[in-house]
Amino acid sequence: MGNSRVEWPRASRALIVAAWAAAGLTIAMAPAGAATIQADTPPTSSSPAAQPAATSTLDQGIAAFEAGKETEAVALLTPLAEKGDAEAQTYLGWIYEEPPVKVEPASGQGAPPPFLHDNAKARAWYEKAAAQGQAHALNNLGSLYFLGRGVPKDPAKGLALFKRAATNGDLQAQKNLAGIYSLGIGTLKDPKEAATWATAAAQQGDKDALYHLSTLYDAGEGVPKDGVAAYILLDLSHNTDPDAAALRARLEQRLSADERQSAHAMAADWHAGTPLPLPLPLQAHGLLKPAVH
Numbered sequence: 001m002g003n004s005r006v007e008w009p010r011a012s013r014a015l016i017v018a019a020w021a022a023a024g025l026t027i028a029m030a031p032a033g034a035a036t037i038q039a040d041t042p043p044t045s046s047s048p049a050a051q052p053a054a055t056s057t058l059d060q061g062i063a064a065f066e067a068g069k070e071t072e073a074v075a076l077l078t079p080l081a082e083k084g085d086a087e088a089q090t091y092l093g094w095i096y097e098e099p100p101v102k103v104e105p106a107s108g109q110g111a112p113p114p115f116l117h118d119n120a121k122a123r124a125w126y127e128k129a130a131a132q133g134q135a136h137a138l139n140n141l142g143s144l145y146f147l148g149r150g151v152p153k154d155p156a157k158g159l160a161l162f163k164r165a166a167t168n169g170d171l172q173a174q175k176n177l178a179g180i181y182s183l184g185i186g187t188l189k190d191p192k193e194a195a196t197w198a199t200a201a202a203q204q205g206d207k208d209a210l211y212h213l214s215t216l217y218d219a220g221e222g223v224p225k226d227g228v229a230a231y232i233l234l235d236l237s238h239n240t241d242p243d244a245a246a247l248r249a250r251l252e253q254r255l256s257a258d259e260r261q262s263a264h265a266m267a268a269d270w271h272a273g274t275p276l277p278l279p280l281p282l283q284a285h286g287l288l289k290p291a292v293h
Helices: 018-022 057-066 070-082 086-096 119-131 135-147 155-167 171-183 191-203 207-219 227-237 242-254 257-268 280-284
Strands: none
Touching: 057 070, 057 086, 070 086, 086 119, 086 135, 119 135, 135 155, 135 171, 155 171, 171 191, 171 207, 191 207, 207 227, 207 242, 227 242, 227 257
16 A cells, blocks of 8 residues: 555654754754754644545544544544554554654643553554555654654664655655755765655655755755756745745856746746656756655
8 A cells, every 4th residue: 555545634743853843953954055944843734624524434533633633533543443444554653653742731621631642552553554555654653763752763774664655655754865865864964865855755846845956956965066957946945935035046146037037937837746847958867756765
C-alpha cells in the first residue's frame, strides 16, 4: 500500500526538526542569507471547511481526530486497525504520538479527561502500517528512531525509513531528507542528496521545498549555479519573507529583462506533479528526476 487516499490534515509531529523547534529554535534549510524553516507550527487542516457528513467508520474516526476528539477517534479507528487497515493504523500512531511541545488540557467542571499519549503505542501502530508499505507511517516511524522518541535513538534506521517513505512519494519524508542532507544531521552533509529530495518535494508543489531548491540553485549547492532556475523556483514558492525578497532583488539585478520575462512565463505554465520548469540545459543533465533508493 502506498500513500494514503486522505491528505494528512496537519503538519506531522514527526518533523525532523521537532526537537529543535520545541526549544524555540529555527533550523536553517539553505545557505547563509536564505530563510529558515521553523517546525513548531499549530495543526492545520488541508480539507475544505465545509465537508459532507462522514459515512465510513474510517471517515468518522478521522473526522473525530480532526475535531480534537482523540478518545472518540481511537474508539472508532482501533477496530479497523486491528483488522489490518493501514490508514487507521497510521492515524492511531499519529494520535498516540507524544507532541514535542506539551499543551495544557482544558480544565474545569465538565472538561473531558486528557488523552494519554504514548510513543510506545505510536511505534507499534506505525510498525503495523509500515509493514504494509504505508508511506506516511514509514516516515513517522523513521522520525521516532531518528530522534529517539519512545525507542532507542538510531539515526541510521531512521534515515533508511525516511528513504523508503520518500521513494514511495511521502512529501514529509522527502522534506526531512532534504533537511537532513543539507545540514548533515545524523549523517554526512550531502548537497546532491539534499537537492535530489528537495526536487522531489518541490515537484509535488510544496512551497517550502520550492524555496529551498531556489536557494540551492542560487548558491550552486548540489546543483549547477543557475539564476534563471532560482528565479523560476522563487516565483513558484510565493515566498515573500525578507530573505526571499533579498534573494529576488539579487536575482533581478543579475538577470536580464528577457530572462526574467521567460522565467515568469515558465513558472506560470507549471502544474504540480509535472517536471519542474527549469532551463533546458538542466533538464538535459537529468536533474529533474529524484533518484530511487
